[in-house]
Amino acid sequence: MSLHETFGQPLLTFPDAEKSPLSIRAKALVFVDPRSRQLREELEHLAPRSLPVLIRGETGSGKELLARHIHRGSDRSGLFVSVNCGAISPTYADAELFGYAAGAHSGAASSRAGWFGSANGGTLYLDEIGDLPLPIQVKLLAALENHEVTRVGAHQPSPVDVRLVAATSIDLAQAVAAGKFHERLFHYLSEGQLDLPALRERVGDILSLAEYFLGIYSQRLDLPVPLISDAAQRVLERHSWPGNTRELENVIHFALLVSSGDEILPEHLNLPVAGSPLEQVQRIFAAASPDEQEALRSFLHQQ
Ligand SMILES: Nc1ncnc2c1ncn2[C@@H]1O[C@H](COP(=O)(O)OP(=O)(O)OP(=O)(O)O)[C@@H](O)[C@H]1O
Numbered sequence: 001m002s003l004h005e006t007f008g009q010p011l012l013t014f015p016d017a018e019k020s021p022l023s024i025r026a027k028a029l030v031f032v033d034p035r036s037r038q039l040r041e042e043l044e045h046l047a048p049r050s051l052p053v054l055i056r057g058e059t060g061s062g063k064e065l066l067a068r069h070i071h072r073g074s075d076r077s078g079l080f081v082s083v084n085c086g087a088i089s090p091t092y093a094d095a096e097l098f099g100y101a102a103g104a105h106s107g108a109a110s111s112r113a114g115w116f117g118s119a120n121g122g123t124l125y126l127d128e129i130g131d132l133p134l135p136i137q138v139k140l141l142a143a144l145e146n147h148e149v150t151r152v153g154a155h156q157p158s159p160v161d162v163r164l165v166a167a168t169s170i171d172l173a174q175a176v177a178a179g180k181f182h183e184r185l186f187h188y189l190s191e192g193q194l195d196l197p198a199l200r201e202r203v204g205d206i207l208s209l210a211e212y213f214l215g216i217y218s219q220r221l222d223l224p225v226p227l228i229s230d231a232a233q234r235v236l237e238r239h240s241w242p243g244n245t246r247e248l249e250n251v252i253h254f255a256l257l258v259s260s261g262d263e264i265l266p267e268h269l270n271l272p273v274a275g276s277p278l279e280q281v282q283r284i285f286a287a288a289s290p291d292e293q294e295a296l297r298s299f300l301h302q303q
Pocket residue numbers: 027028029030031057058059060061062063064065066127169209212245246249
């Protein structure tokens with residue numbers, strides 16, 4: 001890992017990022033806001049240790065990217081295996097996660113490792129771990145604690161060495177209290193915790209992320225990199241980003257496609273005008289040029 005300057009801002013990057021097929025999606029982590037810098041320190045402290053990690057954060061805030069960076073900072077030579085627990089079929093969750101032995105069910109001519117076995121020596125990333133069925137949570141904890149897993153239909157357990165990094169956008173402590181989440185798995189996971197603030201709580205990241213995405217998408221689309229006008233910068237910083245960094249990435253991608261090329265203006269951002277009348281006036285004011293702001297001020301004064 002190394003720190004270097006891009007767009008005048010420090011980025012955490014991996015020098016071999018393009019060489020390894022595993023790292024294709026492990027992109028640079030743009031962390032500029034003081035809260036993000038603090039989080040990066042916590043990440044760098046946790047990554048090389050063999051602790052499980054629970055990442056808490058809203059949807060689209062960058063939890064998977066954080067998990068990939070934990071794996072890359074850990075020196076574990078196995079795969080980073082990413083699984084969205086909400087997408088696992090409850091009927092086949094056992095076989096999908098822990099694999100099955102040959103002949104375990106009709107059509108299973110050969111055995112399969114499952115997601116857990118595929119992460120042997122590496123990191124298993126379970127997104128929205130709260131969506132896992134309770135019996136699977138129990139089996140998961142046993143596999144992690146005993147370092148062995150029994151495939152569906154197998155008679156003997158196989159040894160496995162998996163580091164778990166899990167993510168949640170819900171309060172797992174509440175899920176435990178409601179009897180929906182296994183208490184001991186929660187405690188196991190809580191050994192290492194990272195709280196990823198929503199993008200609106202780390203405003204200092206917004207412009208750096210916007211410039212970063214502009215750079216990425218301009219390169220991908222073979223377009224010159226436009227500037228972000230002062231007014232558009234103000235609009236970006238004032239938006240509440242309910243979809244977090246993923247929403248910002250989409251907004252910038254769209255703006256690049258509809259702008260004339262050299263400058264991103266507020267009208268290219270296609271952000272919804274919402275909120276109270278006061279918030280709307282504040283947004284218009286923020287996007288206005290100094291002359292327009294002066295005109296608005298005298299207009300409001302006369303009302
Ligand atoms: N700090 C960051 N620096 C650069 N890119 C980021 C950063 N945070 C998020 N991204 C990018 O934003 C997008 C969304 O991030 P990611 O998929 O990691 O979010 P998530 O919290 O895991 O989403 P979900 O809740 O849907 O699982 C990705 O393209 C990711 O690369």
